[in-house]
Amino acid sequence: MKRRTALVLVALGMTSVLLMGFGVYTTASLLLRPPPAAMAADVVGDWSGRDSVALTLNPDHTFDARNLPLNIQSSRYSTPFSGSGKWWLSTPDRYHSQDVVVETDGYGMPLTLARSDGRIRLFLTDLTVVAGDRFWLDKS
Structure with a gap:
């Protein structure tokens, strides 16, 4: 039981890190996006x-x-x-x-x-x- 709980906690931690990384990447790409080009x-x-x-x-x-x-x-x-x-x-x-x-x-x-x-x-x-x-x- 303890091993299963530890694995779940590790999986949740890794998921949280991945989601935070994706959020930072998405925010940075939106902020650093060049302005729309005029025609x-x-x-x-x-x-x-x-x-x-x-x-x-x-x-x-x-x-x-x-x-x-x-x-x-x-x-x-x-x-x-x-x-x-x-x-x-x-x-x-x-x-x-x-x-x-x-x-x-x-x-x-x-x-x-x-x-x-x-x-x-x-x-x-x-x-x-x-x-x-x-x-x-x-x-x-």
Whole structure:
């Protein structure tokens, strides 16, 4: 009887450890899961921000910008940038956000995607204004 009780206790202990391990694994995998990726259709359209900034992301992966406060290629373009080029979406992972990368003449600059209240917003990560300040763009 004592041996049977000991075996039952060992089996219950092993089951508890396995269930706790599964719970920790499941929780960690849910917390470390990358955010859902945006699709091109989510970002195509007109975006605007303060200071008369306008950005149009076209379905053919070209863009048009006016007064975008970034320096895409410091030696050739001044801030703010007005012009055109091509864009693409980066692939997010658990360590990096997803970006819309705008590129002209082979030089690109990321606009980071953020989800807020069920909508997608863009913000500039490389600013020439105040370090650490985020310049937000909202879909028009």
